[in-house]
Amino acid sequence: MQRRTFVKAGACALVALAGPPRFLVRAAAGAERQGKVLVAVFQRGAVDGLSMVIPHGDPGYTGVRPSIGLKTPKRGESDRALDLDGFFAVHPALAPLLPLWQSRALAVVHACGSPDTTRSHFDAQDYMEAGTPGVKSTPDGWLARAVQARPKKPSPFRAVALGPQLPRVLQGEAGAISLTTLDRFDVRAADDAGATRRGFESLYAEGVRDLLHGTGRETFEAVKMLRSAGAARVPPANGAEYPRSPFGESLRQIAQLVRAGVGLEVAFADMQGWDTHVGQGAEQGQLATKLREFGAALAAFARDLGDRMADVVLLTMSEFGRTVAENGSRGTDHGHATAMLVLGGGVRGGKVYGRWPGLSRQQLFEGRDLAVTTDFRTLFAEVAGTHLGVTAAPLFPGFTPPAPLGLFA
Amino acid sequence: MRARALAALALTAAATLGAAPATPDDGAILHALGRLTFGPRPGDVERVRALGLAAWLERQLAPERVGDVAVDRTLGDLTTLAMSIPELLREYPRPDPAMREKMQGGQMTRRELMERYPPEKRPARIAGELAAAKMLRAVASERQLQEVMVDFWFNHFNVYAQKNDVRWYVSAYERDAIRPHALGKFPDLVRATARHPAMLYYLDNWVSARADFTIPLGPNRGKKAGLNENYARELMELHTLGVDGGYTQQDIVEVARAFTGWSIERPQTEGRFVFRRATHDTGAKVVLGQRIPAGGGQEDGERVIEILVRHPSTARFIATKLARRFVADTPPPRLVERVAAAYQATGGDIPGMLRVIVAAPEFWGPKARRAKIKKPFEFVASAVRAVGATVDAQGAYALARASAEIGEPLYEAQPPTGYQDVAEAWVNTGALLARMNFALALTSGRYPRVAMDLPGLVAGADPARPEAVLDRLLAALVHGQAGQDTRAVLAAQLADPQITQLTADDRGPARTDVARLAALVLGSPEFQRR
Numbered sequence: 047m048q049r050r051t052f053v054k055a056g057a058c059a060l061v062a063l064a065g066p067p068r069f070l071v072r073a074a075a076g077a078e079r080q081g082k083v084l085v086a087v088f089q090r091g092a093v094d095g096l097s098m099v100i101p102h103g104d105p106g107y108t109g110v111r112p113s114i115g116l117k118t119p120k121r122g123e124s125d126r127a128l129d130l131d132g133f134f135a136v137h138p139a140l141a142p143l144l145p146l147w148q149s150r151a152l153a154v155v156h157a158c159g160s161p162d163t164t165r166s167h168f169d170a171q172d173y174m175e176a177g178t179p180g181v182k183s184t185p186d187g188w189l190a191r192a193v194q195a196r197p198k199k200p201s202p203f204r205a206v207a208l209g210p211q212l213p214r215v216l217q218g219e220a221g222a223i224s225l226t227t228l229d230r231f232d233v234r235a236a237d238d239a240g241a242t243r244r245g246f247e248s249l250y251a252e253g254v255r256d257l258l259h260g261t262g263r264e265t266f267e268a269v270k271m272l273r274s275a276g277a278a279r280v281p282p283a284n285g286a287e288y289p290r291s292p293f294g295e296s297l298r299q300i301a302q303l304v305r306a307g308v309g310l311e312v313a314f315a316d317m318q319g320w321d322t323h324v325g326q327g328a329e330q331g332q333l334a335t336k337l338r339e340f341g342a343a344l345a346a347f348a349r350d351l352g353d354r355m356a357d358v359v360l361l362t363m364s365e366f367g368r369t370v371a372e373n374g375s376r377g378t379d380h381g382h383a384t385a386m387l388v389l390g391g392g393v394r395g396g397k398v399y400g401r402w403p404g405l406s407r408q409q410l411f412e413g414r415d416l417a418v419t420t421d422f423r424t425l426f427a428e429v430a431g432t433h434l435g436v437t438a439a440p441l442f443p444g445f446t447p448p449a450p451l452g453l454f455a
Numbered sequence: 456m457r458a459r460a461l462a463a464l465a466l467t468a469a470a471t472l473g474a475a476p477a478t479p480d481d482g483a484i485l486h487a488l489g490r491l492t493f494g495p496r497p498g499d500v501e502r503v504r505a506l507g508l509a510a511w512l513e514r515q516l517a518p519e520r521v522g523d524v525a526v527d528r529t530l531g532d533l534t535t536l537a538m539s540i541p542e543l544l545r546e547y548p549r550p551d552p553a554m555r556e557k558m559q560g561g562q563m564t565r566r567e568l569m570e571r572y573p574p575e576k577r578p579a580r581i582a583g584e585l586a587a588a589k590m591l592r593a594v595a596s597e598r599q600l601q602e603v604m605v606d607f608w609f610n611h612f613n614v615y616a617q618k619n620d621v622r623w624y625v626s627a628y629e630r631d632a633i634r635p636h637a638l639g640k641f642p643d644l645v646r647a648t649a650r651h652p653a654m655l656y657y658l659d660n661w662v663s664a665r666a667d668f669t670i671p672l673g674p675n676r677g678k679k680a681g682l683n684e685n686y687a688r689e690l691m692e693l694h695t696l697g698v699d700g701g702y703t704q705q706d707i708v709e710v711a712r713a714f715t716g717w718s719i720e721r722p723q724t725e726g727r728f729v730f731r732r733a734t735h736d737t738g739a740k741v742v743l744g745q746r747i748p749a750g751g752g753q754e755d756g757e758r759v760i761e762i763l764v765r766h767p768s769t770a771r772f773i774a775t776k777l778a779r780r781f782v783a784d785t786p787p788p789r790l791v792e793r794v795a796a797a798y799q800a801t802g803g804d805i806p807g808m809l810r811v812i813v814a815a816p817e818f819w820g821p822k823a824r825r826a827k828i829k830k831p832f833e834f835v836a837s838a839v840r841a842v843g844a845t846v847d848a849q850g851a852y853a854l855a856r857a858s859a860e861i862g863e864p865l866y867e868a869q870p871p872t873g874y875q876d877v878a879e880a881w882v883n884t885g886a887l888l889a890r891m892n893f894a895l896a897l898t899s900g901r902y903p904r905v906a907m908d909l910p911g912l913v914a915g916a917d918p919a920r921p922e923a924v925l926d927r928l929l930a931a932l933v934h935g936q937a938g939q940d941t942r943a944v945l946a947a948q949l950a951d952p953q954i955t956q957l958t959a960d961d962r963g964p965a966r967t968d969v970a971r972l973a974a975l976v977l978g979s980p981e982f983q984r985r
Binding site for chain 2: 166226
């Protein structure tokens with residue numbers, strides 16, 4: 047079978063009806079470089095890219111997934127795969143993202159992944175977050191390096207991870223902070239919290255420059271700024287409703303930080319539970335439930351930020367994809383390439399990017415997995431380069447990106 | 456023969472504790488307590504000094520000879536701990552979907568539902584009590600090293616308590632597969648976890664079958680089943696060889712084939728190991744170059760385990776993880792070599808490996824002192840121990856939640872890697888604030904079932920002399936290990952009228968707010984380290 051490139055424009059009749067949201071118009075008009083925000087979302091556990099963005103036009107898709115394959119799209123039917131461009135479709139649980147696709151705010155990069163062939167969750171996540179496939183000794187994460195490559199700003203909120211731990215991707219010298227809940231991000235003493243806060247602050251102000259003291263100093267700068275900005279009190283706008291889940295809460299709070307104007311440049315959130323070895327499900331079931339939460343959160347985020355999305359790009363990633371064929375337990379095992387989403391201002395959406403490698407057996411990686419045709423670094427470098435204005439060299443050492451995918455206008 | 460001789464050598468070396476100081480100062484004893492226990496309680500340093508470090512270590516390595524009556528009594532309140540899997544499945548039934556539908560349909564009020572299905576009868580109680588028990592033991596057990604190792608091995612052979620049926624299996628898993636071998640032989644841990652329903656379920660081996668097996672009966676009758684690689688991969692990557700241990704994707708397939716048939720009998724009523732001959736792949740397998748002939752049945756999996764636990768990569772991987780836990784985030788390579796050699800010589804004897812570590816100059820060297828950041832569970836337990844608090848079952852529940860708020864919900868690490876054991880995983884802004892807030896809540900009495908006598912910690916110091924109170928507190932909580940900067944900052948805090956309250960006529964200090972001062976000490980950089 048011929049290898050083919052999926053760069054289709056105007057395949058979707060609905061586009062004409064939807065009309066571009068205002069933020070895209072603003073982005074196209076060349077909004078200034080100030081205040082750009084990149085939001086990275088990690089689907090931990092290796093999302094099945096073939097069920098998230100389904101290659102229903104590939105004859106190799108038929109039959110390899112007897113119990114977990116998605117029903118191919120039919121116009122007007124919402125309980126099966128929803129067509130994007132005649133070849134690809136999205137999972138019906140991602141229906142809330144369709145308007146963003148139709149208004150060309152959402153792009154897909156398929157068959158994307160790592161040049162390293164590990165199928166270990168831990169190693170693959172480590173490589174993707176460090177930005178150095180195959181190299182474990184990289185001391186910091188690529189998003190931390192992206193922040194460092196930008197002009198220095200005084201804000202303690204330049205890089206923020208939502209969650210109980212600072213992820214590998216933001217570890218390093220960028221002074222990234224992590225938090226779970228904005229409105230609990232303070233010293234909570236029964237009385238005279240101010241004095242107690244100052245007490246703790248001075249304990250970390252002096253002494254050796256190690257991880258602990260450095261983090262302590264960043265903590266109190268952030269606490270003070272957050273109190274004065276009142277970010278925790280910013281309600282969702284435009285009627286956005288986030289799913290009530292840790293991931294929904296993460297995106298809701300990132301939007302609060304964006305709108306509070308605390309100097310956010312890079313934000314990170316993750317969602318667990320994509321490791322669907324058993325009983326993955328098709329239109330309904332385990333993966334569908336996860337995707338529903340995922341899609342609803344992304345859609346709410348775009349809606350909440352409204353015009354402000356012109357300055358925001360949200361990029362999703364996962365450590366690898368899953369086997370093309372369903373395994374013996376109506377699930378999928380660890381595979382290779384997956385699909386990643388790019389959403390926001392300046393994105394030339396409504397299009398699936400990347401060369402499609404095909405699903406026939408001889409086209410598969412090691413005879414079982416979707417082959418990688420876009421190195422994740424190509425995608426990340428293009429997003430960071432265009433949106434944040436940083437060059438690929440410090441982000442991905444030793445990597446020279448090939449021609450860009452053309453994701454941005 | 457040679458292995459036995461080497462083992463004997465390792466044991467002799469242990470008796471003298473190698474590089475340990477012959478007459479350890481308080482710093483050395485504190486270092487040992489920080490690494491081998493969940494932190495010193497008031498009086499612990501003196502007790503270890505009286506007993507001698509070597510004798511104390513040998514006691515800790517033989518927990519069956521250490522009495523633990525008080526803890527056992529409190530554990531008696533956590534009734535699910537001793538129950539078998541079938542009992543738990545019967546007593547804590549899964550929610551009846553019909554009942555939920557009734558409530559959603561309005562035929563049943565929320566209150567009626569709560570009455571019919573009260574929280575204390577729900578399966579969540581099982582993992583909740585297990586988390587409380589873990590905290591209680593860490594705080595109060597006399598068998599401290601055993602509890603450290605149970606935590607370590609559970610994390611090494613991690614299962615996620617919230618994954619469906621694991622909810623009913625998780626307490627039995629720790630009790631029957633991990634705890635009995637925590638200070639035993641490493642291969643026994645692999646054998647016990649491999650056939651435990653919690654692991655079989657968590658890593659999906661229970662549904663793995665030979666390729667193209669057709670399900671003969673039940674609701675899925677006629678459907679195809681087949682190989683599931685999940686357990687095979689993690690067994691090699693995380694449990695034994697390590698990710699760079701020299702296996703290939705083909706080895707994973709072969710190991711998965713060997714373990715086909717290792718399953719769970721009636722998961723929702725019995726939940727015990729069963730070997731299903733019908734789903735087993737009877738063909739020959741080649742694992743790491745070693746041939747397992749056709750027709751081995753259940754023994755195929757056992758053969759695989761023997762190949763893996765004898766492999767030098769396993770010795771090195773286990774040695775690395777132990778050295779990381781007990782010495783430094785980046786374990787000294789020469790020490791790892793010696794611990795791996797002890798593994799090889801003793802067939803993976805855990806006390807043998809621990810003796811090599813504690814006898815090592817790398818363990819006692821200045822670079823190792825206070826080099827480890829406490830993970831949240833360790834931090835919470837050590838704070839409670841430092842103030843000499845006593846805890847009942849309810850208090851332990853609350854402390855387990857505190858560990859979750861600081862970033863380590865107990866038994867809830869979802870990925871098979873478990874929790875990380877390096878500083879970078881635990882030191883971040885949000886977690887650091889949560890630690891300070893825990894210190895405040897603990898010392899100001901916001902944990903009502905955690906009883907402590909803070910004034911008792913500074914007994915003898917004149918309350919009208921705040922500096923004397925501070926020094927007594929620093930001695931009690933960090934045993935003089937606070938840096939000059941910390942001491943100075945805390946001394947400056949004494950000027951705060953909230954901390955040092957004056958007499959009514961303003962003529963001098965009347966009272967020092969020990970609780971607030973103690974919170975500052977427990978939230979200080981020094982106390983985050985062990």
